[in-house]
Amino acid sequence: MDATNGPITASTVPSDLKSLMAPSKKLPFHLQSSHTRLLIKNGTVVNADKMEEMDLYIEDGIIKQLGRNMIIPGGTRTIDAKSMYVMPGGIDPHTHLEFEFMGDKSVDDFYTGTRAAVSGGTTMILDFAIPKKDESLINTYMKYRKLADGKVCCDYGLHVGITSWSDSVKNEMSDLCKMYGVNSFKFFLAYKDLYMINDEEMYHCLEACKELGAVAMVHAENGTIIKENTKKLLKEGITGPEGHELSRPEEVEAEAVFRACVFANQVKCPLYVVHVMSSSAGKMLAQKRREYQQRSVPHLLFGETLAAALGTYWKPNICLHFEDAAAHVLGPPLRPDPSTPTELMKLLATGDLQTVGSDNCTFNAKQKALGIGDFSKIPNGVNGVEDRMSIVWEKGVTAGIIDPTQFVAITSTNAAKIFNLYPKKGRIAVGSDADIVVWNPKRTKKISAKTHQQAVDYNIFEGTVVHGVAEYVIVKGRVCVEEAEIKASLSRGLGEFVQTPVFPAIAYPDAAPIKAENKDFEDELLILDDEIDFDGVTNAGDSPSSGRSSVCSVPGSPVSHRSGRALRKEGQRDLHSSSFSVSSDQAEDKKPSIRVSEPPGGRSTGFW
Numbered sequence: 001m002d003a004t005n006g007p008i009t010a011s012t013v014p015s016d017l018k019s020l021m022a023p024s025k026k027l028p029f030h031l032q033s034s035h036t037r038l039l040i041k042n043g044t045v046v047n048a049d050k051m052e053e054m055d056l057y058i059e060d061g062i063i064k065q066l067g068r069n070m071i072i073p074g075g076t077r078t079i080d081a082k083s084m085y086v087m088p089g090g091i092d093p094h095t096h097l098e099f100e101f102m103g104d105k106s107v108d109d110f111y112t113g114t115r116a117a118v119s120g121g122t123t124m125i126l127d128f129a130i131p132k133k134d135e136s137l138i139n140t141y142m143k144y145r146k147l148a149d150g151k152v153c154c155d156y157g158l159h160v161g162i163t164s165w166s167d168s169v170k171n172e173m174s175d176l177c178k179m180y181g182v183n184s185f186k187f188f189l190a191y192k193d194l195y196m197i198n199d200e201e202m203y204h205c206l207e208a209c210k211e212l213g214a215v216a217m218v219h220a221e222n223g224t225i226i227k228e229n230t231k232k233l234l235k236e237g238i239t240g241p242e243g244h245e246l247s248r249p250e251e252v253e254a255e256a257v258f259r260a261c262v263f264a265n266q267v268k269c270p271l272y273v274v275h276v277m278s279s280s281a282g283k284m285l286a287q288k289r290r291e292y293q294q295r296s297v298p299h300l301l302f303g304e305t306l307a308a309a310l311g312t313y314w315k316p317n318i319c320l321h322f323e324d325a326a327a328h329v330l331g332p333p334l335r336p337d338p339s340t341p342t343e344l345m346k347l348l349a350t351g352d353l354q355t356v357g358s359d360n361c362t363f364n365a366k367q368k369a370l371g372i373g374d375f376s377k378i379p380n381g382v383n384g385v386e387d388r389m390s391i392v393w394e395k396g397v398t399a400g401i402i403d404p405t406q407f408v409a410i411t412s413t414n415a416a417k418i419f420n421l422y423p424k425k426g427r428i429a430v431g432s433d434a435d436i437v438v439w440n441p442k443r444t445k446k447i448s449a450k451t452h453q454q455a456v457d458y459n460i461f462e463g464t465v466v467h468g469v470a471e472y473v474i475v476k477g478r479v480c481v482e483e484a485e486i487k488a489s490l491s492r493g494l495g496e497f498v499q500t501p502v503f504p505a506i507a508y509p510d511a512a513p514i515k516a517e518n519k520d521f522e523d524e525l526l527i528l529d530d531e532i533d534f535d536g537v538t539n540a541g542d543s544p545s546s547g548r549s550s551v552c553s554v555p556g557s558p559v560s561h562r563s564g565r566a567l568r569k570e571g572q573r574d575l576h577s578s579s580f581s582v583s584s585d586q587a588e589d590k591k592p593s594i595r596v597s598e599p600p601g602g603r604s605t606g607f608w
Ligand SMILES: NC(=O)NCCC(=O)O
Pocket: 096, 219, 329, 330, 331, 332, 359, 361, 380, 381, 382
């Protein structure tokens, strides 16, 4: 097939995808109003590198202007964000919606799951298309596209699982990268006999990812030990949910983290460790990451933890009721050490971990009951897609461990960078998607299954009071949550599949930048980012009279236009006539004066 490393284009779209692409363009009539104009006033705009008092003007689903005293068209709706934070909508890098797993199917589907996500301030999810060992990767991917397209309430992307190794798997990985908009592959060192691959297969999988410019992802637990321990525990009569954690204690997770890191380093393939659930695993990853960074292999390793791990733990009395305990079963497990949530939050604060996912994979009490009498049959998975943002805020910002800019980094920007969505997603900037959350740090909420939006009948954060919620959520320019209530505008089909191009600059800093889906669009964003990164301030805060008018308004027009290019200051570089690589510079930590504060616990080694 005629494929390149670039984005999907009309000529490279396979015929099976064409049928999916056509309908997603035809939005229902009520979603078609392309002239939605919105002004968000008086708020504090928070990006991962700084906070600024600014207004924001949105049109056609895109951020068009940032600044103060902007000239905007009449008839524009205004939201007053006084005393609130205006942030990039959350990106949940890890969900399993309608996932067929362990004999059942997770109850939150692409509609209820993304609806719940948006209600909590998340405006994009990355789900997993996981094939059985003998299944085609592309067929599995197509199955997920068919499940999700037309159903999702916010944009989504797909990671693909690697559960076996062969030439055909390798070829399909290549096709997925080159033609289907996938840039990340997860392999499992757990789930022996189901999904687990062995060390040799891991080596080849990492080699293939590196060759393709993809991000390798690993579920790091030692599946062989888990299998043998499980047999032993069941034989000893330990059949209840307490057996779950006993079969896979912290070092079983840390061993697999270590092994995967060493393999990644040998192959020199960027590796993203999903759901780091223990202090032992987190520290192991931090140690390897720092070690490789010192040997000038920056950003080889990335780590994700979960809202579940930050928001709760395996409490001493949890096993008094099977239903409670089973609802908390996921792999790797919640840990009995009560210091785990704080330890993991500190690793996020120091940049040793980069992202927080939900791993949302929900099963109702009836489904969890499959494991009565045998803990190994409890379908693994918990909720989190809805509460992830509030849990991170509560346990991070309210607790004084991170500041709002770090909150944005770990809930949105870092995922956008790692999976090559930035700055279309993960940043409040002119030209970026208007996926925005207006965060109210004064509104409180008591989390409960009785009031949550998710389809599942249990909430592992039940009773937690959070001091900070999504007051308004804007999805592609539409106000979908208002005063913390879902509006009718949040509907099926509002979201679309978003390609994730290979060679993300943060993971492959030496590679030539891969263009996003719209060349003009990306060029404009890169220019604006250059202004932000190297001036130390955005031009967005300047008055229109400063001469840098393209962001505040475009000459001759009351509003700026997406296609309008930023005017350069005298002496400022023209990226189109220079050999300077913006993408690689975006990946560096050497930008001057862009942080508002140092993270607690010392200087970050991450990419805040
Ligand atoms: N995490 C979990 O227990 N369920 C979802 C599947 C996985 O991520 O391993």
